[in-house]
Amino acid sequence: MTDPAEAARRPELAVLSAMAHGGGEQGARIAAAVLPAIRELDEETARFYGDLVLNSLNEAARRALEAMMKGYEYQSEFAKKYVALGRDQGRREGERAVLLRLLRARFGELPEAAIARVEGAEIAAIEQWAERVLSAKTLAEVLDEPS
Template identity: 45%
Template structure:
């Protein structure tokens, strides 16, 4: 299941179709043809690959006479995947065949290690045909601290926060985002605000929260759901950690039961019980606190 970071990055490129071309040209220094419009196209490649495989995003740059000038296959990569060196070439070939134009692969990642992994040339086995992905990592993302630049390209400042929010520039990036937020529709303002806040270092986040409003809460359903899942996972792990720290043996079925819980109240109760029981199996024996 794709992570929230994966989905957030895909959403940025989908909401600003020109972003793929901007990052290719401005961040990676690869020329793109003149175009009048950038369109998000279907990334379903079911004609050739199984239906459960599809590129994250396909953007087509439209040139003169409404003809495709270039297609960009955008792939978000946050971890190693042994399938990708094989399917990326399929994505390129199928997109090129469908839109009848030059096609490039843009891999986007927030992990410097993934930059190295994704950048490796892929030997296809055919003489002279080696695929070298174009990779946008944290180092290639611009540091956006200018409010006017942020207003012109809100998705770029969000991408900047995700790449550089833990650095000393985090606070300035956050302030720049606030300048852009006023011009966004309600849903994008909520989702982007949550992404920026969750990406900033602690000091920058406190400053931005104080600026936005006291006691800022995550605004989007998207982010609230993710935060809840993170809290559930942390509490489940805390139950097991207390039991193990007390030297109690945790049976596999009990471990599975705890990790499967989605009830915060239940997990809170188990944390308290874990500090008292003499046998880990007693954890589930009592419904009281």
């Protein structure tokens, strides 16, 4: 199924088409028709169907689909939500990684408990600790641990 209008009318059949034929020559065209259709479904179903479709594509179809999507700005709130979540998660992971690098540079090898504390911390704590890392004399001063 490569017709977006038909995929929108019959999204479950479109998903089955992608699962059956996504690994073939038409895989990218099928996915390009199916993915916009399923984003109109409820969030959980859309996520599940999207995963099935993308998992059904061969590597060439995935690359072709990615090339089609290059520079594309998502229109649906569904897609925008997950792009924002991904960016936020990436930012938090990046800030944690930078803080751990700074702590290692300043205090040497870190205890596992300190690493776990940083990895599990909220972003506000990460930001506070990053501000303290250059002026603190000990790791405990940075992480508010009793010395």
